[in-house]
Amino acid sequence: MHDKNETPPMNENKFISFTISGQTFCVDIMAVREIRGWAKPTPIPHSPSYVCGVINLRGTVLPIVDLGARLGMPSTDPTPSNVTIVVQIGDQLIGLVVEAVSDTLSLKDSILQPTPEIASETSKAFFKSLVALEGNMIRVIDLTTLAPAAQMSAAA
16 A cells, blocks of 8 residues: 655666775766776876876866775776776866776665764765665765865865
């Protein structure tokens, strides 16, 4: 039986999932502009340790971020098998270095769970939600927390 006060079905969101250090993460597919093979970036002096450098993407200077290092995990030692996910965060394009892109996921709002209260404030800031799917715990990354420029404009 259906309750008359039952809420209508939740929206379905699409995500791109990928791995870092054997763990699964995902980002909103609407923020992904392209997925590229690894290209060695030009280092930028005095940049944060998680910034690998910049590359020329069809005339645009694209900062490349080691997503593992940005999330407080071990730094990725990029190889030709690594992938760069180009995402749009506000007005800024950023390349995120990951081990591999896994899948496209369609997830209903109802299975997206909040980050537990016992997580550190830093963890809660980076992750919008968690999803238990097929024996995996997948973290949904809040892209606005990744880029320093994006953080400052979000705080304004």
